[in-house]
Amino acid sequence: MSETDLIGQFLANAxxxxxxxxxxxxxxxxxxxxxxxxxGDGPIFFACAEDVDPRLFYRFGQNQRVLTEPSxxxxxxxxxxxxxxxxxxxxxxxxxxxxxxxxxxxxxSLTRKHIAVLNAKxxxxxxxxxxxxxxxxxxxxxxSFSIITGPSATADMGPLxxxxxxxxxxxxxxxx
Amino acid sequence: MSERLLNDxxxxxxxxxxxxxxxxxxxxxxxRIESDxxxxxxxxxxxxxxxxxxxxxxxxxxxxRAREIKESSIQKLPExxxxxxxxxxxxxxxxxxxxxxxxxTSYVRNVCxxxxxxxxxxxxxxxxEEIGLNHVLQDAxxxxxxxxxxxxxLQVSKEQPxxxxxxAIHRSRERISKLFKEHFETAKPLDTGEQLTEFARDILREKxxxxxxxxxxxxxxxADEGTILLVESEGxxxxxxxxxxxxxxxxxxxxIIPSRKDFGTFIELLAASGTGQPLSSYTNxxxxxxxxxxxxxxxxxxxxxxxxxxxxxxxxxKMREDPDLKEALYCVRCSACMNVCATFQAVGGxxxxxxxxxxxIGGAWTVGTSGSLAEGRFAELCTGCTRCVPNCPVRIDIPRxxxxxxxxxxxxxxxxxxxxxxxxxxxxxxxVASLAPALSNWINSxxxxxxxxxxxxxxxxxxxVPPFAKVTLAREYDKYRKKNAPLAATDPNARKLVxxxxxxxxxxxVQVGMATIRVFEKLGFPVTLSNVMEDxxxxxxxxxxxSARRSAARLAVYLKRLIDGGADILVAEPSVLGMFxxxxxxxxDSPDVSSVLRAHTFDPLxxxxxxxxxxxxxxxxxxxxxxxxxxxxxxFYHAHCQLKTIGAGDAATRFFRxxxxxxxxxxxxxxxxxxxxxxxxxxxxxSKNIGRDLARQIEKSIRSNASLRILASGTSxxxxxxxxxxxxxxxxVEFIDEML
Numbered sequence: 001m002s003e004t005d006l007i008g009q010f011l012a013n014a015x016x017x018x019x020x021x022x023x024x025x026x027x028x029x030x031x032x033x034x035x036x037x038x039x040g041d042g043p044i045f046f047a048c049a050e051d052v053d054p055r056l057f058y059r060f061g062q063n064q065r066v067l068t069e070p071s072x073x074x075x076x077x078x079x080x081x082x083x084x085x086x087x088x089x090x091x092x093x094x095x096x097x098x099x100x101x102x103x104x105x106x107x108x109s110l111t112r113k114h115i116a117v118l119n120a121k122x123x124x125x126x127x128x129x130x131x132x133x134x135x136x137x138x139x140x141x142x143x144s145f146s147i148i149t150g151p152s153a154t155a156d157m158g159p160l161x162x163x164x165x166x167x168x169x170x171x172x173x174x175x176x
Numbered sequence: 177m178s179e180r181l182l183n184d185x186x187x188x189x190x191x192x193x194x195x196x197x198x199x200x201x202x203x204x205x206x207x208r209i210e211s212d213x214x215x216x217x218x219x220x221x222x223x224x225x226x227x228x229x230x231x232x233x234x235x236x237x238x239x240x241r242a243r244e245i246k247e248s249s250i251q252k253l254p255e256x257x258x259x260x261x262x263x264x265x266x267x268x269x270x271x272x273x274x275x276x277x278x279x280x281t282s283y284v285r286n287v288c289x290x291x292x293x294x295x296x297x298x299x300x301x302x303x304x305e306e307i308g309l310n311h312v313l314q315d316a317x318x319x320x321x322x323x324x325x326x327x328x329x330l331q332v333s334k335e336q337p338x339x340x341x342x343x344a345i346h347r348s349r350e351r352i353s354k355l356f357k358e359h360f361e362t363a364k365p366l367d368t369g370e371q372l373t374e375f376a377r378d379i380l381r382e383k384x385x386x387x388x389x390x391x392x393x394x395x396x397x398x399a400d401e402g403t404i405l406l407v408e409s410e411g412x413x414x415x416x417x418x419x420x421x422x423x424x425x426x427x428x429x430x431x432i433i434p435s436r437k438d439f440g441t442f443i444e445l446l447a448a449s450g451t452g453q454p455l456s457s458y459t460n461x462x463x464x465x466x467x468x469x470x471x472x473x474x475x476x477x478x479x480x481x482x483x484x485x486x487x488x489x490x491x492x493x494k495m496r497e498d499p500d501l502k503e504a505l506y507c508v509r510c511s512a513c514m515n516v517c518a519t520f521q522a523v524g525g526x527x528x529x530x531x532x533x534x535x536x537i538g539g540a541w542t543v544g545t546s547g548s549l550a551e552g553r554f555a556e557l558c559t560g561c562t563r564c565v566p567n568c569p570v571r572i573d574i575p576r577x578x579x580x581x582x583x584x585x586x587x588x589x590x591x592x593x594x595x596x597x598x599x600x601x602x603x604x605x606x607x608v609a610s611l612a613p614a615l616s617n618w619i620n621s622x623x624x625x626x627x628x629x630x631x632x633x634x635x636x637x638x639x640x641v642p643p644f645a646k647v648t649l650a651r652e653y654d655k656y657r658k659k660n661a662p663l664a665a666t667d668p669n670a671r672k673l674v675x676x677x678x679x680x681x682x683x684x685x686v687q688v689g690m691a692t693i694r695v696f697e698k699l700g701f702p703v704t705l706s707n708v709m710e711d712x713x714x715x716x717x718x719x720x721x722x723s724a725r726r727s728a729a730r731l732a733v734y735l736k737r738l739i740d741g742g743a744d745i746l747v748a749e750p751s752v753l754g755m756f757x758x759x760x761x762x763x764x765d766s767p768d769v770s771s772v773l774r775a776h777t778f779d780p781l782x783x784x785x786x787x788x789x790x791x792x793x794x795x796x797x798x799x800x801x802x803x804x805x806x807x808x809x810x811x812f813y814h815a816h817c818q819l820k821t822i823g824a825g826d827a828a829t830r831f832f833r834x835x836x837x838x839x840x841x842x843x844x845x846x847x848x849x850x851x852x853x854x855x856x857x858x859x860x861x862x863s864k865n866i867g868r869d870l871a872r873q874i875e876k877s878i879r880s881n882a883s884l885r886i887l888a889s890g891t892s893x894x895x896x897x898x899x900x901x902x903x904x905x906x907x908x909v910e911f912i913d914e915m916l
Contacts, residue, residue, distance in 0.1 A: 013454075072473055076385055092454040099418065099460075100467040109414040127455060128440030141401075141436060144466055147443070147459040152411040155217075156325035156342065157376070158349025159369035164325065164377055165384070166411020166458065 006090045006123045007174065013093030017150030018162065019170040021093070023120070026175045031117065032059035035082055038115050038171045043067055045078045045111060047103040051086035051139070052117050052175065069103075081107035081167070085116045085148075086139050087130055088123040088174070094149040095172060096130060096140065108148065114167040116148070120176045187335045187526040194550040199527070200858060202554075206523040207861055210338070210346035214524040215869065217345045221515040222845075224452025225567070232448055241441045243570045246506040249433045250496060256399040256432045257487060263402035269465055269483035273429075277307035277490050284309060284391070284424055285316050287484055291422055293318055293388040297380075299406070299413045300324035301393030302340050302509065303426050303488060305532035306545050309391070321383035323412035328376050332359050338525035339534055341450050341511040346524045380412070385473050390416035394427035395446065395508070397485070398436035401463065404485075405439050407446055409457040417462060421470045421478035426486045429493070430505040436461065442508060445569040449510040495544040500580040504540035506570045513537050513564035513574050518817075518846040519557045522865045528557045536564050536574040539581045549588050555581040557859070559850030560717050561817035562758060576762055582719025592720060595634035599852040600718035603710040603727075606644065606683040613644040636860040642684050642895060649682040649689040653705040656690065663702035672743040673701055676735070676777075677708040678752040680891050688748050688891075691913040692780050696746075698916045699784075699798065703746065709734060711752050716759060717851050728755070728763040736769055739776045746780050748907065750890045751851055753779055754818030779889065781908050782824040785831040795834050802835065802915040810881050811839045812874050813908070814897065816890035817846035828889065828908045840877045840884075844870045849892035863896070871900035878903075887911055 001009075007023070014021040024034045035044075046066045048054055060066060060082075070078055083104040085095035095116050099105035108114045122136060127147065130140035152166030162168045190202040206214070229235050249256060261271040274280035288296060296313060298304065298320055310320045310331075322331045326344035330337060333355055337343030344352070349369055356366045356375065365371045392413055396405040404425055406413045417423050439461065447455045464483035472478060495501045514520045514535035517528075525534025530551050533541035539555030546552075558578035565573060586592050592600065623637075630637045647655075665672070673696060681689040689705070696703045712727035735745060735756075747753035755763075756777040760770040788795045811832055815825035829839045848866025853859050874897065878884050886905045888894045894905040 072471070072475075075471065076473060089455075094455055094459075099462065101469065103468070105414070105418045105466075105468050106471060109411055109418060127444050127459075131437050131440035140461075144403075144462045144464075144468075145460075146414060147455060147461070149453070149455040149457055149459070151457065152409070153457055154325050154373060154410050156329065156344055156410075157352055157369045157372040161369045161373040164373060164410040164412070165323065165380065165415055 001090070001125055003121065003123075006125065007120050007176065009090040010088050010093060010123045011174065013091060014172050015093065017093045019093065019150050019172050021172040021174065023174045023176045026056065028056055028059040031056050031173070031175070032063075034173055035060050035115060036063065038173075039080045039082065039113070042080060043070070043074065043078055045070055045075070045081040045103070045107045047081070047107040048084045049086065049098040049100060049102045049104050050084070051098065051122070052084035052119050056175070075106060075110060078110070079112045080115070081111035081113070082115045082117070083108050085118040085172075086122060086145070087136055088118045089127050089130065089147070090123050091126045092149055094127065094147050096145050096147050099144040099146065108146070109166050111167050112163065113169040113171070115171040115173065117173045117175060120174050187338070191336045191526070191531045192551055193530055193553040194548060196553065199553055199556070202527040203523055203858075203862060206346070206527040207865055210524055210526060211522055211865060213348040213351070214338070214346050215521050217342065218515045218521045218524075221342075221452055221511070225449060225512055225515060228448035228452045228454060231454065232444060238441060238445050239569050239571055242445055242508070243506065245433055245438050245441060246508070246570050250430060250502065250505050253429060253432065253496060256434065257429060259399040260397060260402060260432055260487075263400060264483070264485050267402060267463065267465065269402065269485060271485045271487060273487045273489065275489045277488070280307045280426065280486050280488050280490070281309050281312040283486055284426070285312055285318075287422070287424060288313060288318050288389055289316065291388055295319045295321065295383060295387045296389045296391055297321050297323050297383055297387040297416050297420065298390070299392040299408065299416045300327050300343065301391070301426055302337065302532055303393050303428050304391065305337060306490065307426070307488065309426070321380060321387065323380050323383065323416060324408075325373065325376050325410060328380065329355070332356070336526070336531055337534065338529065339511060339514055340509050346526060384415045384419050387420050388474060388476065389422040389424060390420040391424045391426065392416055394425050394431050396439060396442060397427050397432050398434065398439065399432050400435045402485075403436040403439075403461055403463050405443070406460040406462065407443070407456050407458070408460070409451070411458060413460055414458055417460070417464070418466065418468055419471060419473055421472070421476070421480070422482045422484075423464050424484045424486060425464070426488060428488050446508060446510050449512040449567070449569045491545045491547055500577065501540050501544050503572050504537060504544060504577055506572055507537050507541070508570055510569055511535070512567045512569065516563045516567045516845055518561065518563070518844060518848050518866045519559060519862060522848075522862050523557070528554055530554060536578060537572065540577040543581055549581070549585050552581045553585060555585075557862070559846065559853040561846040561850050562754060562821040563817050563845040565758070566821055573762065576759075579716060579719050579721060583721045586719055592718070595856070596718040596720065598633035598635070599855070600715045600720040600723065602714040603679045606679055609644045610648055610683050613646050617643040630857055634857050635855050636857040638860060639855050640899070641855070642891070644683055645686040647686065648708070649677055649686045650705065650708055652686050652690055653693065656693065660697070662704070663697050663700070665702055666700050672741075673703045673746055674706050674738055674743045675703050675746045675748065676706045676752070678711055678747065678749045679708065680749045680752070682708045685748070685891050685907070688907040688910060691907065691909040692746060692748050695780070695909050695912045695916060698801070706738065706745070707734065711755050712763065713751050713755050714852065716755070716763070717853075725763050728760055732760065732764055732769050732773060736772055739772055743776070744783070745777045746783060747777055748780060748909065750779060750816035750819045751892075753777055754822060757822040758818070779819060779824045779827060781828040781831055781889070785827040785834075788831060788834055799835060808837060809883070809885050811837055811911070812841070812877050812884050812886050813839055814842040814844070814847065814870060814888040814893055816888065816893055817850070819889060828887065842870055842873045844873065847888070847890070847893040847896040849896035851892055854892065854896060867896045867900050870897065874901060885911060
């Protein structure tokens with residue numbers, strides 16, 4: 001499958017999970033504009049595991065509202081998180097977000113809105129491809145991470161409700 | 177009215193099914209209170225599963241691979257435990273191998289105490305239910321907050337899980353709303369799904385921020401890396417594993433597989449088979465203790481993360497040594513077997529389940545982990561319909577596990593009851609009854625004899641017992657042959673056809689047998705009739721395994737001879753065909769013989785449809801022959817459960833559609849009669865509950881066409897539908913016979 005096909009499939013399937021997904025030019029200004037637009041008001045919890053080139057976040061990181069090391073109290077209340085994702089999965093519209101030294105884990109799980117930035121070149125065809133030494137330098141075999149497929153959801157209270165313990169809104173930016 | 181009064185019995189009181197009475201009460205409670213929510217929710221999962229696995233283009237290969245990995249992992253389990261221990265310890269984690277539930281709970285309690293923990297957040301874990309962890313911690317003064325919303329509901333209602341993936345599946349939104357309003361003093365509205373979710377989320381968020389320790393289960397654990405797989409949709413597992421500095425994971429030893437590379441095989445299968453999604457919202461792959469800095473949102477000053485892996489034996493090693501129960505260890509706890517099960521859809525895991533394990537697979541798990549055969553009594557609710565078999569991602573023969581439990585239970589309780597002997601020896605009974613069918617049928621219809629039959633053999637008196645034919649199929653066939661000389665084969669190279677004279681067709685459904693012979697001969701395919709022989713179906717359904725094995729061995733020799741002589745065997749009764757195609761592989765000692773039988777036995781419609789697919793001329797010839805009258809008849813076809821399992825469930829539909837007929841089909845998995853199941857007094861209400869579900873679908877079609885023809889291949893399906901609708905129900909061959 002060509003890279004363009006993979007991106008197309010990824011975008012369609014991610015939208016199918018009710019994530020909001022869009023492509024953005026690989027450029028600090030463009031990314032900054034998109035992140036601030038999607039994030040809306042209030043402080044932003046930003047964590048990058050360097051799976052997407054950190055230089056692309058340079059403009060965004062300068063913003064006063066962006067917190068890379070929020071205090072305990074800020075972490076308890078902050079509503080928007082921005083992280084990078086090291087992999088996208090075309091067949092399911094999922095993203096893979098690391099859980100490691102950088103705070104990508106909490107930024108993508110404590111918040112109500114999670115914005116993930118994914119490199120278009122890091123999209124693989126199927127979930128099983130994440131577990132391969134040959135793909136993405138075997139990243140999927142050597143770290144802790146979550147494969148995130150759409151927003152947090154439950155049907156335990158009867159109807160399907162989005163937004164439970166994890167973010168009820170998931171936005172994915174695919175850098176092209 | 178309070179929940180207690182409304183339910184009149186609390187599910188917990190009857191969770192343990194050691195006593196027959198508990199099973200009976202649980203069935204009554206579930207049918208009265210829980211059935212509607214259960215049916216809606218399980219059928220939604222079931223429909224979604226079919227869609228999701230339909231999108232996996234290598235579904236069958238994935239299942240083979242998953243089975244292979246699980247089989248070999250259980251085989252080398254002791255070695256994997258050692259490898260896993262080394263991997264976790266190398267990263268600074270601790271591993272504790274608990275032989276019993278007491279060892280496991282006391283280890284967890286000690287870890288909690290060593291951290292002076294007051295509050296533990298816990299993600300859904302059936303294994304922790306198995307060991308009764310919450311009680312132990314609470315008795316030690318430690319608060320346990322269940323963070324999965326379904327488990328949160330159960331903590332309030334004090335019920336046991338009714339399903340392994342969706343533990344509160346038995347509760348409708350209305351019943352959750354009522355429960356919360358009674359339990360919580362709050363001004364917040366508690367009516368809609370959103371309101372209930374937000375309310376529970378806010379309570380639990382406070383718990384997450386304050387907890388000192390997080391406890392999870394594990395879907396799988398990889399030995400070489402010490403990686404754990406945790407699948408969820410709410411995000412509570414992510415918080416449980418990231419917020420507190422201490423993470424305790426409790427995993428049954430059967431969850432260990434060699435390498436995390438193998439997770440790739442399981443994650444798509446698990447999500448598709450369980451909730452019917454391509455993937456659940458969060459598939460967490462964790463190498464604890466995590467590199468993530470300690471967050472200390474709880475105000476503590478913990479300096480490093482700690483990880484404890486509690487590996488639980490609690491009967492599993494013994495299951496591994498048990499040639500039959502061992503198979504249950506391959507289970508990946510996806511719940512497909514529950515969602516697809518007609519009985520489970522009607523009564524759920526509070527009746528079809530024990531203290532924590534539920535559904536068809538729950539019997540073996542309950543027996544294995546409790547060490548008590550009697551606690552697995554709910555295995556009696558498995559009708560043997562086999563719908564779980566092709567839907568299990570690791571190909572576990574769940575009905576077989578339940579037959580084994582029924583068999584062992586029967587022996588432990590002093591041999592077969594009169595009821596089991598009655599239902600399990602249909603052949604002998606039929607032989608005697610058919611000596612004077614008129615007399616037998618008359619006696620059967622009398623109310624005193626029905627009362628006796630109910631009292632001593634457990635046959636519910638509200639069921640009409642199918643009458644015995646005045647003349648058996650064997651004799652009817654002889655008469656037919658006297659008038660109709662054997663047909664010469666048009667193709668001398670074609671295999672001969674022999675209709676197997678199974679006991680149901682021979683003694684009760686003679687018209688079906690004769691219609692099969694006439695249809696095939698009218699179409700130019702000569703058919704002869706086999707000897708009448710017992711196949712073992714009725715014995716197997718009662719757990720009379722030795723008797724089933726004896727019948728299978730005798731019959732296999734006979735059928736193999738026919739097949740070696742160039743014959744293909746037609747079987748009009750699907751449950752008997754199911755024996756040849758599925759069960760004989762396990763009942764016979766010789767895999768060669770069972771594979772020959774599997775390849776050369778056919779449902780009549782399956783055979784006709786595949787002939788039509790090979791040879792389109794055949795359909796054109798048939799179209800010229802059929803007499804449908806002025807208006808084309810419209811058909812409602814209910815496919816027999818075992819026909820579906822062997823892949824012949826849609827043959828009749830495809831065949832009739834090739835003839836240009838309009839066919840509607842049911843989507844119920846099984847009619848609920850399931851051989852003898854629906855005749856039994858103790859299960860009559862479940863059977864009727866399932867039968868109503870099927871009848872509703874047929875009634876809907878009848879409303880738009882009053883002259884709808886109702887077709888079903890199974891004798892018990894026909895009985896069940898007739899009992900509900902009082903309308904004629906035919907075998908598809910009878911319908912074709914009439915058209916020709």
